[in-house]
Amino acid sequence: VPGLRDPDETETSASLLLPPAQDQKVMILGGGGVGESKKSTPRTAVVDLKKGSPSFEDGPNLPQGTRYLNSVIMPDDSVFTTNGSEDYRGRSASNILKAQFYDPKGNAFREAASPKVGRNYHSEALLLPDGRVATFGSDPLFDDQQNTKLGHFEQRMEIFTPPALHKNGKNRPVLGEGPDVLDSKRRATFATEHPERVVNARLMRPSAVTHTTDVEQRSIELGLTKTKNSVTVDVPSDRALVPPGWYMLFVTDGEGTPSEAKWIQVR
Ligand SMILES: [Cu+2]
Known part of the structure; x- marks a missing residue:
């Protein structure tokens, strides 16, 4: 499928079938260079597979270059997307403590409450049956900004409650x-x-x-x-x-x- 910006930075990107599935639109978010590359991209792009000759079109940028982003479809057709790091496996203390909602209809992000725990490689986020989102895991290469101490697997979980449930x-x-x-x-x-x-x-x-x-x-x-x-x-x-x-x-x-x-x- 043509049209993708930064096609050499799709490793560790996020991708998903946007809601509702009937629309047959696929989104890719962020990603980085292959292997231990320092490169990462804020690019998002959407392809409409119902079109005669589908091609990627740029979506709104993420706040910064992001690898290992987790993206979760919500019951209201938004996509909650959170965490990740700018460098390979969170190297040089590059975890991103940001989250946002993507709205497929408006093709735009809106800010969400920030996560408290950084997450990069081997991390997950999923929709719970009660409408909240759980995030867990992370497998950093190093534990310190100078990249001298071997990393530890993150064992803390977080639960995110979407705004409509707060209200x-x-x-x-x-x-x-x-x-x-x-x-x-x-x-x-x-x-x-x-x-x-x-x-x-x-x-x-x-x-x-x-x-x-x-x-x-x-x-x-x-x-x-x-x-x-x-x-x-x-x-x-x-x-x-x-x-x-x-x-x-x-x-x-x-x-x-x-x-x-x-x-x-x-x-
Ligand atoms: Cu693995």
């Missing part, structure tokens, strides 16, 4: 009683006291993240119908778009406040 955490949309497998029409109905609050429904693949990369990550937009006390979701029939397996089902309100997930199986 509306005590008043989230709720998915009540419902099935844990789709019916023959690929639908599922859940009880809820306030169906009017439910604006979007997403099927989100549980994470399988390693080395900052989650190859399972995808979020599928669902059809939504309501009664006075229930919501019904419709799952697309395309098995390439929705590979069989277990998913987290999230609904969100008009402010992007997520419910807790219900686990549901797609056969």
